[in-house]
Amino acid sequence: MKRMKCILSLVLAALLLLPMSAALAVDDGYSSTYTYNYDYWSDLRESPDAYRVDQTVYSVTLGLDVPMRRPQSLYVRDNDLYVCDTGNNRILQLRRGKDKNFELVRIIDKINGVEPAAFNGPSDMAIDPEGNIYVCDTNNNRIVKADKNLNYILSFVKPNDSTFDQSLSFLPSKLAVDTTGRVFCLATHVNKGLVKYEADGTFTGFVGANTVKYDMWEYLWKTFFTTKEQRDQQVAFVPTEYENVYMDKEGFIYATNIVFSEYDLLYDVAKPIRRLNSIGSDILIKNDRYPPIGDLEWVEGTNDYGPSKFKDITVLDNDIYIAVDRTRGRLFGYDPQGIMLWAFGTKGNSEGAFLSAISIEHMGTDLMVLDENESSITVFTPTEYGNLIYKANDEYLKGDYDGSADTWREVLKLNANYNSAFIGIGRALMRQEQYGEAMEYFKMAHDRENYGRAYRYYRKNLVEKNVGWVVAVLAVLIVVPMVIRKIKAAKEEVEAYERRKIAH
16 A cells, blocks of 8 residues: 555656646747758667747738638748748738748739739749849749839740640749849649740750650560550650759759659669759769668658658758658758758648648748648747757858867767768868878768778878888888898808918
8 A cells, every 4th residue: 555655656746747847848939840860870860959940920920811822932032031822823022020020011913014914823933133023923824024113024935946845835833043034944744854044035945854764674565565555555754844943042953853763762863852053964962871862761652651752942051952851741951962961840730840841941041831731831940959060061161170170079969979970070170181080080970982082191191201211111121132232242252262362
């Protein structure tokens, strides 16, 4: 009986402590997110939160009389956030104040001086350096350009060219605009890459078409063992369409692709994220063990538990890029070398989770994610851990290698199993020509490529520093035997002379 009373007392004490512990868990005013990374063996490792939820913006938050309906994309320019409220045929311009809250500035639902003036299914937008606005007015079959006061300038329409299938409707869905006003757009059912226009609206071709992948066995089977009717019903060998595009500060286009074979992901054939140069070649750097594909484990052949499929991507000024995954509602961050920095997020309707994440943007290092089904915008802000990761990368890019190594050591204090920190310190030490120490950190990260590079420099330096001793040793090894042979020969001549003298 006494033992039972003791157990009940302990249970009661634990229950009384629960509210206190819960309060302590959220005493910073932010909601935590589940964050993780992968180790060398591709095992998932939990880590401190890189981001936390700062706020969630809803229609009621903005005081909208007509709630958002099926919004499709976000676009950021300075402190303004534009939302393509596609279901309501309008664009919302929001402004972030000093208190970091968003307020509605204006509703853009038509362009002055053109017919039709009203939008019909606007799905994306961009702004050029002069402040001109470009809108993918999808169901009006155009990309319309207007000045900042919404006065019409020109339209980018269906190309009248033999390379464009004239039987297709022109349905622009996503776009990017460079500093000269050239437009690159994705169009529904167009699988030749990005449709490119000059600033004056002239169509100049396609850029960055997905590579066609042939299956030889399937090709032979279709050719010799199927009828023409069966072949017509089967999938043709054609390039797939991109899902989304983003232009970084240097004018390179990041494109995401969600149509691929699961088996191609780990071997860098699928390439779900690409960085396209002016001629459409993929120049994305991939120096990690696996290419940037999101989750490394999944249930094959399933939609909800299958591989990550990136719905959208954004690129920070430090070249770190973040892609949002529609499969599990997660955000994946990668550094310019293609090394995963962190991943977080999930599916659901709780704070920090998504029912259908469809677009991502950034202001500084803050992230905004648009949920199509919830018609909401979740704003994430970096934690101390996340800010340290950004700081270490920024210091390295600026050439402050001492500072970068020190900051990565601060990261290790928060996450002792963080491979990126070991690699970051190793890279900084290599820049400082401390190759021996760099080798130790690369070894801890199981980074064979960088270890080999550091070892080559270490061996080269070792030879250069000891070249005097090497020459001296070689001289001794060469000269001493020669001297000994000379002495021995002279001694033999003397002995021979003495013997001849005695004989006479």
